[in-house]
Amino acid sequence: TLMKFFFVRDYSRKYRYFSSETFSQIKIKSSRLRKIWELAKKKLMLLPQRVLRQEQAFGRVLKLEEKNIQVFHSGRLEKKRLKIKFYFFLQKQRTKHIFMLTGEALLLPISGLAIILPGPNVFFGYLALLMITHWQALKGINRLLKIEHEFISSSLFKDWEQTLESKKEESYSQILGKIEREYNLRDIHKVLWK
Numbered sequence: 465t466l467m468k469f470f471f472v473r474d475y476s477r478k479y480r481y482f483s484s485e486t487f488s489q490i491k492i493k494s495s496r497l498r499k500i501w502e503l504a505k506k507k508l509m510l511l512p513q514r515v516l517r518q519e520q521a522f523g524r525v526l527k528l529e530e531k532n533i534q535v536f537h538s539g540r541l542e543k544k545r546l547k548i549k550f551y552f553f554l555q556k557q558r559t560k561h562i563f564m565l566t567g568e569a570l571l572l573p574i575s576g577l578a579i580i581l582p583g584p585n586v587f588f589g590y591l592a593l594l595m596i597t598h599w600q601a602l603k604g605i606n607r608l609l610k611i612e613h614e615f616i617s618s619s620l621f622k623d624w625e626q627t628l629e630s631k632k633e634e635s636y637s638q639i640l641g642k643i644e645r646e647y648n649l650r651d652i653h654k655v656l657w658k
Contacts, residue, residue: 467528468647469521470536471550472621474656475628475636479553480514482655483521484647504589508597513654519597522557522604525611532612536647538625539617546615554609561602568595620646624656
């Protein structure tokens with residue numbers, strides 16, 4: 465089956481990008497320094513789900529062999545406006561990732577100095593994992609900017625965005641539950657709501 469991607473507004477009216485593939489832990493193959501990597505991985509998993517799942521969705525684009533991806537959206541914008549909105553969203557994410565990687569690259573040597581302190585250097589490991597995550601996401605964003613997107617409107621996402629506009633918070637969990645069942649998504653409320 466084709467992996468599905470989603471471009472939908474969250475409760476704060478910001479667009480979120482995520483995929484149908486379930487949330488997954490980042491795999492580290494290093495047997496040496498296992499304790500540092502495991503502690504760093506736990507710290508990385510503490511990032512908010514809306515951030516971590518978006519980073520992973522960008523990175524997952526690298527695994528795709530298709531030249532065209534499906535992006536589900538609310539259908540509230542006409543296709544041309546949506547394509548422009550998605551393009552500028554990707555450009556903004558690209559710029560943000562370049563700045564984050566630059567800052568992390570500057571901090572990495574400083575965090576390496578903590579090796580003289582007793583105990584595992586978790587900060588170095590965390591920073592290294594964060595850099596790997598951001599690097600993969602940046603490569604995915606660059607690929608997304610080059611491939612075709614098939615935008616598919618979804619009445620469920622339209623209902624979600626209309627409910628957000630009307631501020632009917634009591635209906636949020638019901639609509640998010642329908643979205644989870646329809647698209648086989650887990651914990652979507654952590655991405656689009658709280």
